[in-house]
Amino acid sequence: MQVPQSSSTISGPALQDLPARLVSQLVLGQRLEAVAVTAAAKAEQVKVQIGNTVIEITADKAVQPGQKIQLEVVQQAGRLALQMVDAELPPRPLQQGMRFNAEIVALQPQQQLLVAIKDGGGQLPAKMQIDVSSLGRQFQPGQMLQLEVAKLQPLSVVLRPAVIDIAAQIRDLQRMLLPLVQDQRLLPSTLNIQHSNRTLPAPLSAPLAQLMSHVVERQQLPHANVLRDALQNSGQFLEQRLQTGQPTTQDFKGNLMRLAAAVEQQLAADSERPRTEQLLRQLPAEIRAALASFISNSSQAQGLTRLPETTFNLQQIIAQLQQATRDFTAGTRPDAAAVTRAIEMSLLRDLLQEVRSLTARVQLNQLAMVRDPELPSSNPVWLMELPVRDRQELSLVRMRIQQQQANVDQSQDIWQVQLNLETTNSGPMQALLTLHQQQVSVTLVAERPETAKLLTQYLDDLRARLQTVDLAVGQLNCRCAPVAPLSAIEQASEMHDAFETYVDIHV
Structure with a gap:
């Protein structure tokens, strides 16, 4: 094997001084493509960008911002380092240790x-x-x-x-999930409308009812055991349940996936029916009349169903033919029914898109909580959306929990909790809570002035309830202001937009 050889004697930073994520897979002789961030003359320091990392290196020629350059992993003074090379230099022979x-x-x-x-x-x-x-x-x-x-x-x-780049895998998954997310609303409109109208076919109403029945009532969330169950059933731990063989009938993500599968099956089944009518319209009138007479004859139709079982459902086919030919024999026009079915299928597609969007949001939250093994000292962050029911309406409570770890004493850790929720009557609201040892501070934010005024009236009740659990209450206030979004979607979108402007590493 041959690896490019550099004739330059100007070296850059040692690999051990660079971020571990950047150099985890770099080996002697490997070449990278980078982009100059600043301008520099020969022998001057220039900032170059590799992936999402910017480093300084000595230029072996004049470079301009945006110019693509080649870097090579070389060995100097017993350690690996990066240096600029000419792209046209001939390769060097394969060496031991590569x-x-x-x-x-x-x-x-x-x-x-x-x-x-x-x-x-x-x-x-x-x-x-x-x-x-x-x-x-x-x-x-x-x-x-x-x-x-x-x-x-x-x-x-x-x-x-092989060295696995977990961060890169997470970014790839986020790129796949982001297009599925419709919006960041806390009130899923299509799903709520379908649940309240109760007009879905039986194969869909059952999984939708199962989804809604296992969502906790919003008024029950203040109870510790209910909140714990809501966290466990929020969909964040579905894969863990599957691995351990635990039931998943109450899991939000699992029920979303069941509902999506049922909608997909219904759409596939409905799409077959218009094809039968289109084929019938293409038949000559005398054949349509004979076929209608044959199908309408109950004794002949029942004789067909007594045939040996085949790979298709004869009874279902006969029912479809009876329904399709009835329009022709009665002299009615099927256009109105076709329009109705088209509307129903459009609503089902909207429902499927929203269910997929909700599932993608759960998965984005799961990815946001994956800790980087290269950063063991980073402060843990948990981000999730809790499904709750306000009467018959599904809404989501966004929760962000961050633990700011102390260096020595764990009792000195600072916990920060942020809750975002929205209801039809109260609008968007937010609660910011900071807990240090036994002291807690709370800030409430509401977008609607009337909601902020109402929450302010209950601050004394909140203080009393916090004191009943032996917490010393510090700052406690409420204000009217726009509610800042809280979601893994913004984080993933920012990462996606940023990495789209970066230059990938090429070997």
């Missing part, structure tokens, strides 16, 4: 692996066969590995576990 990422393509006889080299730069074969008979390990197709060159003649490599 590492390359690979994916197992297939398991072959006699304990041979067929692997695809991901970052060989065309200097290694696109695919290589590796003998793993001496390792005594199990491998699977699709498994990622890292190959380290151990010897050149004959070529032998050491297999190491």
Whole structure:
């Protein structure tokens, strides 16, 4: 294998001085594409951007902002560093110690692996066969590995576990979920309308009723056990329940997925019916009349249903034909019915889109709570949306909990809780709570002046209830102001927009 060689003697920062996320997969000889952020003359310091990281490096030529440059991982004074190189420089030979990422393509006889080299730069074969008979390990197709060159003649490599970039995986998932999110409303309009009208077909009304019946009443949230159950059933822990075999009938995300599957099935079934009528319209009039006479004959139709069971439902087909031909025999026009069905299907598509949007919001919250293993000292943040019922109306209470950890004494940790909720009568509201040891401070925010005035009247009651649980109340106030959004959607959108402007690392 060959890796580009640099003739420049001007080095940049050592890898050990760079963020771990940036250098976790960099190996000797690897090249990166970066973009100059500032202008610099030759031998001057220039800021360059790699991915979402900006570093300073010594320029080996004059560069302008926005100019693409090549960086190479080199070894200097016993440690790896980055330096600028010319893109046209010839490659250097394969060296011992170089590492390359690979994916197992297939398991072959006699304990041979067929692997695809991901970052060989065309200097290694696109695919290589590796003998793993001496390792005594199990491998699977699709498994990622890292190959380290151990010897050149004959070529032998050491297999190491691949370094997984968790942050990059989270960003990729967020990019996939963001287009599914319709908006950030706390009141799902289509779902509430369908639930209140109760006009859905039976296959859909059952999963919708199950979804709504397992959502807690908003008035019950102040009870500790109810709040705990609401958190457990909010959908944030569905995957954990599935792994441990716990029931998921009360899980919000699980019920959303069941409802989505039912709507998809209903849409697929309804889309077949117009096709039957369209085919019937294409038949000659005498054939339509004969077919209508045959289908309307109950004895003949019942004889068909007694045929041996086939791969399709004869009774269902007969019912569809009877319904479709009835329009022609009665001399009625099916246009009105077709329009009605089109409206119903449009409403079902709106419902499906909103259910998918709610599911994506739960998943975005789950991703926002994944802690970066490279930052063990970061303050934990929990972000979730609790589904609650206000009478027969579903709404979401957004909750953000952050633990500001003290360096030594855990009892000195500061807890911050932020709640966003909205009701039809009160509008958007927010509660900001800070807890340090046994002292609590609360700020209430309401967008509507009448709501802020009403909340202010209950501040004394809130103070008394906090004191009953042995909390010393500090600041306690209410104000009328716009409610700041609280969601993983903004965080993911900002990351998405930012990373779209960054330059990906190319090897």
